[in-house]
Amino acid sequence: MNRKDFFKTSTILGAATLLPPNSVFANNLVESGIDKLVDADGNFFHQPLPYSENFLEPFMDEETLHLHYTFHHGGAVKAANKDLSMIKKAMDENSLDTIDFWTKKLSFHLSSHILHSIFWTNLTNKKSDPSGELLRRIERDFGSFDRLKTYLAKISKDVDGNGWGILGYQPYTDKLTVLGCENHEKLTQWGVIPLLVIDVWEHSYYLKFRNRRSEFVDNLFQIINWDNVADRLAMALKIQ
Numbered sequence: 744m745n746r747k748d749f750f751k752t753s754t755i756l757g758a759a760t761l762l763p764p765n766s767v768f769a770n771n772l773v774e775s776g777i778d779k780l781v782d783a784d785g786n787f788f789h790q791p792l793p794y795s796e797n798f799l800e801p802f803m804d805e806e807t808l809h810l811h812y813t814f815h816h817g818g819a820v821k822a823a824n825k826d827l828s829m830i831k832k833a834m835d836e837n838s839l840d841t842i843d844f845w846t847k848k849l850s851f852h853l854s855s856h857i858l859h860s861i862f863w864t865n866l867t868n869k870k871s872d873p874s875g876e877l878l879r880r881i882e883r884d885f886g887s888f889d890r891l892k893t894y895l896a897k898i899s900k901d902v903d904g905n906g907w908g909i910l911g912y913q914p915y916t917d918k919l920t921v922l923g924c925e926n927h928e929k930l931t932q933w934g935v936i937p938l939l940v941i942d943v944w945e946h947s948y949y950l951k952f953r954n955r956r957s958e959f960v961d962n963l964f965q966i967i968n969w970d971n972v973a974d975r976l977a978m979a980l981k982i983q
């Protein structure tokens with residue numbers, strides 16, 4: 744192991760040791776404490792699910808999870824790599840006519856990759872509740888856990904078209920904040936670090952819940968891994 748690798752490993756361990764030993768999040772972190780999205784060559788890769796495809800049954804059915812993870816998330820990873828290569832090609836050839844197209848596509852596909860990577864770790868198959876610093880900040884910034892749930896559920900249900908309901912940490916204000924994101928990248932605030940993301944694209948619920956997005960969102964609140972959200976907040980506070 745050379746010095747650089749040693750330093751890298753040490754800092755990864757440093758970030759991960761802040762997290763409980765059974766944390767699914769700690770297994771796929773980079774040294775700064777965010778999700779690992781790229782391989783050693785800088786290409787985006789599709790990290791494995793942190794559980795089997797039937798783990799979230801009956802709250803999320805196996806077929807939906809399989810299609811969602813494999814083709815929707817997986818497709819975004821492939822597309823983001825293509826976008827990057829097309830941007831590089833355009834710059835190498837000094838042929839910039841379509842570079843705005845690929846730049847816009849990268850924003851869409853990479854945002855999809857980031858949010859899906861977080862989404863899988865945000866879910867579990869048993870009920871949990873926030874505690875500690877996360878609960879303290881929820882109560883400070885929203886009044887109570889119930890008030891946050893009501894707010895985040897409403898925002899998620901009411902996203903226009905496809906998108907995400909998001910609970911994030913906003914470092915500029917040192918507060919938790921809620922976003923109703925359209926597609927994967929619209930209606931954010933610069934700087935927000937996503938902690939909990941609710942995928943309300945139709946592909947995440949249509950097989951089982953048909954048109955009943957509201958029911959899907961209420962159902963999803965049963966299986967949120969609040970320990971993972973707390974881990975993500977701890978990392979966000981560390982890396983800001």
Ligand code: MN3
Binds near residue numbers: 815816859942946947
């Ligand atoms: Mn999705």
